[in-house]
Amino acid sequence: MASDRSGAGDPARTLALLWGVTAQEKPGRRGPRQAKSPAEIAAAAIAIADAEGVEAVTMRRVAQELGVSPMALYTYVPGKAELLDLMLDTVFAAVPRSAPVDGGWRARATAVADDNRALYRAHPWMAAVATSRPPLGPGLMAKYEYELGALEGTGLPDVELDAALTHLLGFVETCARMASDERAARQDSAMTDAQWWAANAELLARVFDAGRYPVAARVGSAAGEAHGGAYSPDHAYAFGLARVLDGLAVLIEECREG
Structure with a gap:
C-alpha cells in the first residue's frame, strides 16, 4: 500500500x-x-x-x-x-511522447502505455505514491493532453474517454508496482527468481502434493519453465496490455455502432 x-x-x-x-x-x-x-x-x-x-x-x-x-x-x-x-x-x-501520428488508436495507446512504463522504470519510487488526487500542475496537464490524444477520434464519449485512459494507465501502474516488488525480492535475497526456486526446489517437492493439486502443478510448471520463475514482468505486461486493448476495442466498436 x-x-x-x-x-x-x-x-x-x-x-x-x-x-x-x-x-x-x-x-x-x-x-x-x-x-x-x-x-x-x-x-x-x-x-x-x-x-x-x-x-x-x-x-x-x-x-x-x-x-x-x-x-x-x-x-x-x-x-x-x-x-x-x-x-x-x-x-x-518529462514523460516520453512517442505516440505515432499515424497507425491508429491501438498503436497510439500502446505508445502511451510504453511511455508510462519507461517513466516508472526511470523513477521506480513513483509506484509507491498514491495519485488519486494528482498534482494539477503544468506537467500533469501536458501529459494528460498528450495521452488523451491516443484515444481521441475513436468515437468514445468524453467520460468514457477519460475512463479508458485511466484504465490503461492503471494497468501500467499495477505492472510497475509488481515489477518493483520483484526487483526488491531479488535484491533482498541476492538471487534471481530462477535461482531462488532452484534453491528451494527440494523443500517444495517434499511438501507439495502434485496429485492433490493437478492443475496447479501442470500450469505452474509450464509457467515456471517458460518464465524461469513464478513471474515475468515483461510477459505480464505484454499479455495484459494486449487484453486491455482488446477490451477497449470492444467498447470503441460498441460506441461506433450505437
Whole structure:
C-alpha cells in the first residue's frame, strides 16, 4: 500500500508552487531574491528518490543536497507534501511522447502505455505514491493532453474517454508496482527468481502434493519453465496490455455502432 500520496498539501500553496504564481509585492517592498528555483529543488529531490526511494526524501535531506539550511528550504517549498507534488509534476513534464501520428488508436495507446512504463522504470519510487488526487500542475496537464490524444477520434464519449485512459494507465501502474516488488525480492535475497526456486526446489517437492493439486502443478510448471520463475514482468505486461486493448476495442466498436 502506498505510504505517500499526492495532493496532501495545501491546495493553494501547491498550485502556486507548480504554476509559478507568486504573491504580488507590496509597493516599496522587495523580498529577498530566491537563490534556488523550483526546478533545482525538484531535481535534487528526484535524484534522492531515484537512488534511495521516496522515503529517503525529507526537507532536511534535500536542503543538505542543495547546500541550504532546512529553514531556508521552507521559503521555497511549504513542506514535504508540496515537495512531493513538485517532484511528480516535474517527472510528468518529462514523460516520453512517442505516440505515432499515424497507425491508429491501438498503436497510439500502446505508445502511451510504453511511455508510462519507461517513466516508472526511470523513477521506480513513483509506484509507491498514491495519485488519486494528482498534482494539477503544468506537467500533469501536458501529459494528460498528450495521452488523451491516443484515444481521441475513436468515437468514445468524453467520460468514457477519460475512463479508458485511466484504465490503461492503471494497468501500467499495477505492472510497475509488481515489477518493483520483484526487483526488491531479488535484491533482498541476492538471487534471481530462477535461482531462488532452484534453491528451494527440494523443500517444495517434499511438501507439495502434485496429485492433490493437478492443475496447479501442470500450469505452474509450464509457467515456471517458460518464465524461469513464478513471474515475468515483461510477459505480464505484454499479455495484459494486449487484453486491455482488446477490451477497449470492444467498447470503441460498441460506441461506433450505437
